[in-house]
Amino acid sequence: MTERKLTRHEMREAALLILFQMKLNPETLDEILEDCKESFEMEYNSQSVKLAKGVAExxxxxxxxxxxxxxxxxxxxxxxxxxxxxxxxxxxxxxxxxxxxxxxxxxxxxxxxxxxxxxxxxxxxxxxxxxxxxxxxxxxxxx
CATH class of the missing domain: 1.10.940.10 (NusB-like)
Structure with a gap:
């Protein structure tokens, strides 16, 4: 499945929500991403994940x-x-x-x-x- 190209703003917003979820939930990143997709109907892409991981690191x-x-x-x-x-x-x-x-x-x-x-x-x-x-x-x- 190819990922939809997000604007830089959308990519950053997805990273922001991923970081927020990472702080609130002791789950794995994969579980957090699945929660974001299901609970918030949030779109993210590999850039969003890379940005969130970079900030976390x-x-x-x-x-x-x-x-x-x-x-x-x-x-x-x-x-x-x-x-x-x-x-x-x-x-x-x-x-x-x-x-x-x-x-x-x-x-x-x-x-x-x-x-x-x-x-x-x-x-x-x-x-x-x-x-x-x-x-x-x-x-x-x-x-």
């Missing part, structure tokens, strides 16, 4: 980055959905050279607007932009 490092750029909130005081949103963006900024940093940040803000409240949107934007300013990881095309 670098979780300690990504948590450390969030902690260092979040002087006002301790990690255990940040909702998991907000953490997952930031981790995806940070992972893409650090490990996905084909994704411009500003795109990763903008996508995170879009997810925050959908899944978080207004104060969280500002907080997520602040953390990601502070990291971006301190860590220009790749060439940024002129917008």
């Amino acid at each position: 670098h979780e300690d490092e990504l948590n450390g980055i969030i902690e260092s750029y979040s002087p006002s909130r301790k990690l255990d005081r940040i909702s998991y959905i907000n953490l997952a949103i930031m981790k995806i963006a940070l992972y893409e900024m650090k490990y996905c050279p084909s994704v411009p940093d500003k795109v990763a940040i903008n996508e995170a803000i879009e997810f925050a607007k959908e899944y978080a409240d207004k104060t969280d949107v500002r907080f997520i934007n602040g953390v990601l932009n502070s990291y971006y300013k301190d860590n220009p990881t790749k060439e940024q095309p002129d917008a």
